[in-house]
Amino acid sequence: MPVSERGRTVEDMDETSQIDEAAAYAKAFGIPDIVEVLLPDTCGILRGKWIPGHSMSKIWKSGVPIPLSIFGLDVWGCEVEATGIHIETGDKDGLCWPIPGTLKPVPWSPRPAAQVLMTMHLPDGAPWLLDPRQQLARIVDRLAARGLTACAAFELEFYLLKPGAEGAPPQPVFSTEGQPRQNMYSMTDLDAFAPLLHDMRTAAASQGLPADTVISEAAPGQFEVNLFHRDDALAAADDAILLRRLIDGVARRHGLRATFMAKPLLDFAGNGMHVHVSMKDRSGANIFGQEGGEGERLLRHAAGGLLATMADSLLMFVPSFNGYRRLVPGSYAPTGITWGYDNRSVAVRVPNGPAEAMRLEHRIAGAEAHPHLVLAAILAGMLEGIEAGIEPPPPLSGNAYDHDAPRLSPVMAEAISRFAASPFIERTFGAEYRRVYAVMKQEELAAFSRAILPLEYDTYL
Template sequence: MGRPAGTESWKDVVDAFLAENPDLDTLEVVLPDTNGVLRGKWLPGSALRKVFEDGVALPFSLFGLDVWGREVEETGLHIETGDKDGVCWPIAETLKRVPWAERPTAQVLLSMYHRDGSPFLIDPRHVLSQGRDRLAAMGLSATSAFELEFYLFEDQADGDWGGPPKPLFSTHLGPARQNMYALSDLEALMPLVDDIRRGADAQDIPADAAVSEAAPGQFELNLHHRDDPLAAADDAVLLRRLVAGVARKHNLKASFMAKPFVEWPGNGMHVHVSMEDGEGNIFANAETGATRQGHAIRGLLDTMTEAHLLFVSTFNGFRRMQPGSYAPTSICWGFDNRSVALRVPAAKPEAARIEHRIAGADANPYLVLTGVLAGVVEGLQRAEEPPPPVEGNAYEKTATRLTPWMDEAIDAFAASARMKDAVGVDLHKVLVDIKREELTAFGREISSLERQTYL
């Protein structure tokens, strides 16, 4: 069995961790699947060295599951192959204590490989790694950071969540208490906010600002930028897990569902990205920075329709694309404008960047960043100017619309040679197969509105 390059120097990491955590009882090995759903195993703490020495056997077919964890036979990854195991190797820098667990627990992210040590290229983390390599071949690297929005709900006694959830601070008396940027909401949740911050510190997740967002019980957490896109995406994956775990400890449910309510804003995943060469941020160059930033914007705009499924990958996510909701609905950009798809924030020259605002908070961060980097590469290589920036309310302009329909997004992605190149032939097929099956499943359901209307 071959060991992947870069996984050899693990002993010092494990020795140091065990010295600091001699009471370790449980090890959680965590593998994000194609949807970004976390799969894996719970192992005894004594298995830690073995995990790093030998890897963890898990079936390749985990990457052929739909969002409900069901096998999608069309992917060709299941029983017709014998349902073979791959070897998942731990990502050493993600070995951390789980501060919200009741017993002494550690977690570590995994990535899937073939037995000869070559990467399994349906694993989205490997696909993002290839995008990083394309940039490196151009003499560039990406600096990126995620912002994540989520709701906090009062826990439902039956645990079914079939009825409408009740967010914190909601009331049936008078208008909705949006309380945007309200310090009082954060203060009311001080024990939970403190536990999230301490948990992020313990897991080396570079959490930054926390704000109360535009609906009752809605919040946003920002992450510091990273100079490695894999680390930035790992941060987003682990932050979602941290928030959910801490909320559960406080008898609350944290939800990153893209659109839980018709009447209130959805949850977004915003990505900030800049490009670096040997001399620094290329967007900050006094002579060429604005031009090259424009080229990157043009590439992102031109690939946006084809890459839409990478950014909005759930049936519910397309409900978020509503005018006036702070979710972009058209293919446009602007300066310091939160109604556009691509925002250039007001910033110091050295912090010049692009904010990509399309993704839902429930999307797979590895695939979101893969799509963003593919668009930037496209733009920098073609070196074409973008259209004029939108001023004012983009919802009232006539720019080409982003589709609010999942079937159209699937078809655009499926037909795209650029997306096939960006994510690879294998993942391209698997993602299309999974999303078509999920769309079909939702189409089979009869809604309560239909029954109320037609019975």
């Protein structure tokens, strides 16, 4: 039996108390070759380390040191010096600790492997508030102080692509030439990739991810996987992070790529991240389903808060330069600050259902957004509306694109400016988080502004 660095086997760890996760995993699956330590950065990109399986107990005993500055990396993994959290601070380590229940096998790995999701703390044990998961935890605590628990679920859209050269235009698994091909909700498209999609479902089951419906979406090679609701907002966002990794990993094992890019094909639907949220009181009852008009009032106020804070939070919902290409009329991606009942053209939809299932569906975020930041901004907006009693405008019916409603900015620069000056963002996430996130996105925008597009060569060369 391999021996840990502290001189004990994985099997006899923590014998005087309950068996820890590492020991339970080893008993169920054997000791893996490696444990993939996963830490989502500010962009939602997974960073981390491989740790030998025979040493995995130290993850729970000692934590895993990773530089605090990992939350100052841009979407290309480069240090954003303007954040002021890199070498000028000595580039100190934080201490990452495992999130309970996330040590799982990696079925798509070519060798026996496990993975565990981590969150960042300072060496003294205080949460590192540049970690988006810690920001969501603060919002969850605010809800708890009011006797509320968020119940949330994510829906993730993605394209399957043929392998291609890095930076080359995407090649969907179905042709995009000729007559436009949506084939929405197609069973034959599901059948065409049944082995891959079944492997995704099997992998989700082995990792305990609550995967629900799989559908063929509104574009060639586009699919959607829905997750079941969780009455634990942190776990719901963790699920979304891990589902993206699973989809990517299984697709690669099948010789394909999966992309969550918000708008990979100009003439077809983008990839969205829709989030369904309800609220439970201390008794476990859905507050939006209360009788006598009280549930309807609270639902309106929650929607009002989302609309009132939507422009300020847009940079978290649409964090990428490409994401603003998705917000176009007629695309099922919202363009206005709108809400309505059973209406997929609005930004905040109230789905049909019984009173106990009343909820809001937030439809703005792109699939590449950070689930923890998206959910934190949603919950904070809903709480703002409930606490302040914000009344929304009348709900829209019919095609929301035809209504004269306030518009979401289609320009990243405007979203950055609004975010950087927002009192709501400062109150919710803190002045330092607002500053760091804004300068990171400003640097990202500047990089795209310095690039010469192929269309420019076609036009002017």
